[in-house]
Amino acid sequence: MSDLKVPVTVLGGGSFGTTLANLLAGNDVPTRLWLRDEEQAASMRAKGENARYLPGVRLDPRLVITSDAEVALKDAQLVFLAIPSGAFRSVLQQLAPLLSGKGLISTTKGIEQPGFLMMSQIVEQEVPGAPVAVLSGPNLAREMAAGALTATVIASDDPQLNARVQAVLGCPSLRVYASADRYGVELGGALKNVYAIISGMAAAMGVGENTRSMLITRALAEMTRFAVHMGANPMTFLGLAGVGDLIVTCTSSMSRNYQVGYALGQGHSLEESVARLGQVAEGVNTLRVLRQKSEEEGVYMPLVAGLHAIIFEQQPLQEVIGRLMSAEQKHDVEFSAFMPRRATDKEQQ
């Protein structure tokens, strides 16, 4: 496998980018971490720590940290993109000449409007012809950095690119699973943020295990329904990038989306909730985009519609919940029809 340990660059020095770069360097992969801000890069080099986004984690001394994009990218064969969604396209535009022909792996979740574009679709537009993949899963950066047993998914049309990412990133604490459903994996990562808001709201209302599980399961059914309509493989949602990521996102009280939901569940308005948090949660933007797209496409998404009604149409929480409980259609997994069924024992008799 050692000949697969090609030079790698990580773009973006947030908590996830730093964690990835540190894991790669720890695997003895020649790794460069690029940050736009030279002051922060210098501080990380001096301290051996990302004091701002990953305090307390020692950076591997083999990791090269630079704000010089040419230095960062000149030898790289694989480039992980860990840039916030708001800056994603502009950074790619700026670096496109340096990225051409390299394997590009997006780790960023978000949907660009207009166009309903995933980040990897932006990569295809800005760096035409490059092999593209996405990395997604139940991956809290802080836990990965601390060496907790973690699993993630690398998804690409290009099985060779998947294999190369598995070779450089896999280690005893990180399992890297391969998938061919790039679109489904990426959509799962973006959509889950909406359901984290709903989970936070439910927690504020003091719901029990039955209700929490019902919400997560219906959320999974709903996001799968939408994704299948858009061309994804429903099986992706049984995996780490679907249900796995949804469980972490919906049960971890640390995420901004969950916290906005919690404030909403306490009866605050969106403005008040956002004010308490100090920033807009990604899921609020995704909700707006998803509501519009699901209406255009005619996909039934009662949880998205309900949350939209509460946040943007000033409908009372209890009324929306009552409507959800009485009006939702009564099939558990209604796209069963997509599946060829193997004969059961009974049918074989």
Add this chain to the structure above:
Amino acid sequence: MSDLKVPVTVLGGGSFGTTLANLLAGNDVPTRLWLRDEEQAASMRAKGENARYLPGVRLDPRLVITSDAEVALKDAQLVFLAIPSGAFRSVLQQLAPLLSGKGLISTTKGIEQPGFLMMSQIVEQEVPGAPVAVLSGPNLAREMAAGALTATVIASDDPQLNARVQAVLGCPSLRVYASADRYGVELGGALKNVYAIISGMAAAMGVGENTRSMLITRALAEMTRFAVHMGANPMTFLGLAGVGDLIVTCTSSMSRNYQVGYALGQGHSLEESVARLGQVAEGVNTLRVLRQKSEEEGVYMPLVAGLHAIIFEQQPLQEVIGRLMSAEQKHDVEFSAFMPRRATDKEQQ
């Protein structure tokens, strides 16, 4: 719908049977609850409460509680079976003449050996020709009894039976979803108990969100793989009776299975763990049965094999975990091949 509110009988006065009977009576469905023990029946009638299994919950005065099977069953058109798995077949044998021709709905989870039989398959053997269904989902009895918003699945080959159960049982706090995959729904209910042991074990070891989510997701993949091999529909496992029930079972610290796992994770032997608990957890029996069946059928179940090695083969916990992390195959949802994929936008271009 009111003409669908046919007379119903519930067999078994444990927490789940009592909860079901109480919900049915509350829906104005003529409902009888049968218990074998007249003393307990008399106590419940006198107190208006099941002090032993559901203390603190007022029983609906319309509910008829009896230990006389003929009285209990003479008018019933639907019969819910909420009898422990160990007594399931013998009770059915005893009551079979009274059950003939009625719609029979099993709520009991377990696998009978020899034969690897689900409870509803025992019903088919003991009451030939009766329409059969199973009820399963993330349904903690105590929460249902308290009126918490809950969803459940009724599964049968017979859509009319499903519709009749939906009509009598559905209410503002309980959503009843229909499924045609009786075998998959029932298998999910039985298999989940094994993974609850693993979750308890992981909790005792202090794992974080990433690891917990990885375990639940791999558990889901593994139980789905087995169930699909046995003839179930994989889509069932995206629903309430699959992932929904798994989430509740693996995150609720109340279950006996979880508690046995917790003791094992603290380094106790199975004997010590069972001694602390005072009884054998269902999941321990299911583990043994499932290990044997998966070997016979050649189905890859690394979590089942690993837990079996820890409990019955005295292999050290850390060693088994190390092997799991390094040896498991590297595809996220490897039965993707079962699915017809819709063309993605990219492929359509």
